[in-house]
Amino acid sequence: MTGQIANPSIRLKAPTPTARPTEGAANRERDVKIDVEHLSFFYGAKRALEDISVKIHPNVVTAFIGPSGCGKSTFLRTLNRMNDIIPGARVEGTARIDGNDIYAPGVDVVGLRRRVGMVFQKSNPFPKSIFENVAYGLRINGMAGSKAELAGRVEESLRQAALWDEVKDRLQESALAMSGGQQQRLCIARALAVRPDILLMDEPASALDPIATQRIEELVYDLKKAYTIVIVTHNMQQAARVSDHTAFFWLGRLIEYDRTDKIFTAPAEKLTEDYVTGRFG
Amino acid sequence: MTRMVWRRMLSSLFVGACAIAVLVALVPLAFVLFFVLSRGVQALNLDFFTHMPLPVGESGGGMANSIVGTLILTGLAALMAVPVGVMSGVYLSEFPGSRFTSIVRFAADTLNGVPSIVIGVFAYGVAVLPFRQFSALAGGLALGIMMIPIIARTTEELLLLVPGALREGALALGATRARAVFTVIVPAALPGIITGIVLALARVAGETAPLLFTSFNNRFFTTELTQPISSVTVQVFTYAISPYEDWQRQAWAGALVLVTIVFICSLMARLATSRVADMRGR
Ligand SMILES: Nc1ncnc2c1ncn2[C@@H]1O[C@H](COP(=O)(O)OP(=O)(O)OP(=O)(O)O)[C@@H](O)[C@H]1O
Ligand SMILES: [Mg+2]
Numbered sequence A: 001m002t003g004q005i006a007n008p009s010i011r012l013k014a015p016t017p018t019a020r021p022t023e024g025a026a027n028r029e030r031d032v033k034i035d036v037e038h039l040s041f042f043y044g045a046k047r048a049l050e051d052i053s054v055k056i057h058p059n060v061v062t063a064f065i066g067p068s069g070c071g072k073s074t075f076l077r078t079l080n081r082m083n084d085i086i087p088g089a090r091v092e093g094t095a096r097i098d099g100n101d102i103y104a105p106g107v108d109v110v111g112l113r114r115r116v117g118m119v120f121q122k123s124n125p126f127p128k129s130i131f132e133n134v135a136y137g138l139r140i141n142g143m144a145g146s147k148a149e150l151a152g153r154v155e156e157s158l159r160q161a162a163l164w165d166e167v168k169d170r171l172q173e174s175a176l177a178m179s180g181g182q183q184q185r186l187c188i189a190r191a192l193a194v195r196p197d198i199l200l201m202d203e204p205a206s207a208l209d210p211i212a213t214q215r216i217e218e219l220v221y222d223l224k225k226a227y228t229i230v231i232v233t234h235n236m237q238q239a240a241r242v243s244d245h246t247a248f249f250w251l252g253r254l255i256e257y258d259r260t261d262k263i264f265t266a267p268a269e270k271l272t273e274d275y276v277t278g279r280f281g
Numbered sequence B: 001m002t003r004m005v006w007r008r009m010l011s012s013l014f015v016g017a018c019a020i021a022v023l024v025a026l027v028p029l030a031f032v033l034f035f036v037l038s039r040g041v042q043a044l045n046l047d048f049f050t051h052m053p054l055p056v057g058e059s060g061g062g063m064a065n066s067i068v069g070t071l072i073l074t075g076l077a078a079l080m081a082v083p084v085g086v087m088s089g090v091y092l093s094e095f096p097g098s099r100f101t102s103i104v105r106f107a108a109d110t111l112n113g114v115p116s117i118v119i120g121v122f123a124y125g126v127a128v129l130p131f132r133q134f135s136a137l138a139g140g141l142a143l144g145i146m147m148i149p150i151i152a153r154t155t156e157e158l159l160l161l162v163p164g165a166l167r168e169g170a171l172a173l174g175a176t177r178a179r180a181v182f183t184v185i186v187p188a189a190l191p192g193i194i195t196g197i198v199l200a201l202a203r204v205a206g207e208t209a210p211l212l213f214t215s216f217n218n219r220f221f222t223t224e225l226t227q228p229i230s231s232v233t234v235q236v237f238t239y240a241i242s243p244y245e246d247w248q249r250q251a252w253a254g255a256l257v258l259v260t261i262v263f264i265c266s267l268m269a270r271l272a273t274s275r276v277a278d279m280r281g282r
Helices: A023-030 A072-079 A109-115 A130-140 A149-159 A180-193 A210-223 A236-241 A260-265 A270-276 B002-043 B045-048 B064-094 B097-112 B115-132 B137-159 B164-172 B179-204 B232-240 B245-282
Strands: A034-043 A046-056 A061-065 A089-097 A116-119 A198-202 A229-231 A244-252 A253-259
Touching: A046 A072, A046 A089, A061 A236, A072 A089, A072 A116, A072 A198, A089 A236, A089 A260, A089 B115, A130 A149, A130 B179, A149 A180, A149 A210, A149 A229, A149 B115, A180 A198, A180 A210, A180 A236, A180 B164, A210 A229, A210 A236, A210 B137, A229 A244, A236 A260, A244 A270, A244 B232, A253 A260, A253 A270, A253 B232, B002 B115, B002 B245, B045 B064, B045 B245, B064 B137, B064 B232, B097 B137, B115 B137, B137 B179, B164 B179, B179 B245, B232 B245
Parallel strands: A061 A229, A061 A244, A116 A198, A198 A229
Antiparallel strands: A034 A046, A034 A089, A244 A253
8 A cells, every 4th residue: 555545445446546645745644543444333223334444644634524414423433432322332343543443342441532532513511611611621631730730721722722812701601601603612622621632523613603614724724733633524615625635425435535635626436526516415 | 164163162161171270279279378377477476486385374485496406307318318319310310221220210209109107107117116215317317218219310300301412522521431420410410409409308398297206306405316306397286286275376387487498498499490491501
């Protein structure tokens, strides 16, 4: 296998022609952060994901696109084992992060979830103050030694999520009194506070106005220097703007995975082309 | 068209029936309140709260010892029932599918329906007979046993109302399951749980039967937990069945105090509940 991304990890399909990664990206792309092989996922008897194989690279933004119900959220949630809590859910195949099988017996799931942060599709702030929401992860993981350090990390996270200026005078107010878009950014700040390695974002901008959306996109762009980011989006322009790599899902299968520019300009699959040009879905 | 008329008639018939049912339900309540208020207010004064009962024949005196006794008894009950009840509720909501849960739930509902005098008999058997001594502890035990299933079931129901997304949010930040339960889920339901506790307290504060042969009664002021202790309800019972007019008047005053306690508890519960509604989501 040459450049990982250039060889889309769909085993059943003919390999697409090799796309040359740019020189700078080449080194980074040789590393693999998340390595998924032949992963299938079942809700009880119902198969939601079918034989997914994909290699996700560090310090790039990977976008998951595809029609509603195709399994984007499900796949994202297999990466931090969030699906474990769904009764009857079952995973087949392997998923490795930094080379370690996250479904191996004896894996520290709690530690995994701290390293693999998640912003949920529906914002879910705790019924606590704005400050306590962001401080929560720091407190439970014992990550802030002093009060000043805690306050500092909270501020830093709120700034990163482009929320600080709006809330700095009302940190003690209930998070539930915020607007939907502010709540979503609060959830982003909450996830950033524990400084995860990987950030999984499930449609983080779906409830945001264009200005807040732009801020989130800028944030994603900044964050990729330090994080590996996977972002689910229904917005094709957004995927094209923020992501380096794009994976197209359809009916629980990964149809095509390649560099974003390639997916949007010269996709190898007819289905992908139809989807990104808006001919269906 | 006649069909239409028929439907309208049927509809107003039902509305009328409902209105009558509401009246039938409310009239006795109004009467009780009216009697307790009008009779109770006459006998109620500051002495009632600060003075001790007087012997027959002397008018005046109060129920200071009984009021303190009721506070001690409900306090003891809460001390026992709040931790046990809340923890059971957490268990029931966390393991909703297990066999043990359905057994516990069934047991709690059964216990809830057991006549309070039976619980008194039980407390008498385990906490009075062996020591040959009526005591505040035995009374507190009886009331506590009554509170546990109420608190457990309300706690369970309120915890199940907390959106699963909150649990996921906590887990996704690296919380263990227990951590998520006690730092996010229980706090989210806390105002409601407190409401449930307050209502359970109000309920047992008004109990007489389980106290008759556990804490019994005491003419004197005591805070000794191993001694018999007076309570407003038992004192009202004693006074009410007595032939003396003074005592009967005191009984009315005691009844008014009890009703007021229940009323205040319900009011507190109401306020707390509206706060939950605020928290849940505007
Ligand atoms: N908890 C669940 N139990 C059973 N089936 C589920 C569950 N969650 C999702 N599914 C099913 O799995 C499939 C994939 O759902 P998923 O939420 O992953 O889709 P998605 O691509 O994220 O869609 P959207 O873009 O609408 O968010 C759907 O058919 C959905 O009905
Ligand atoms: Mg989704």
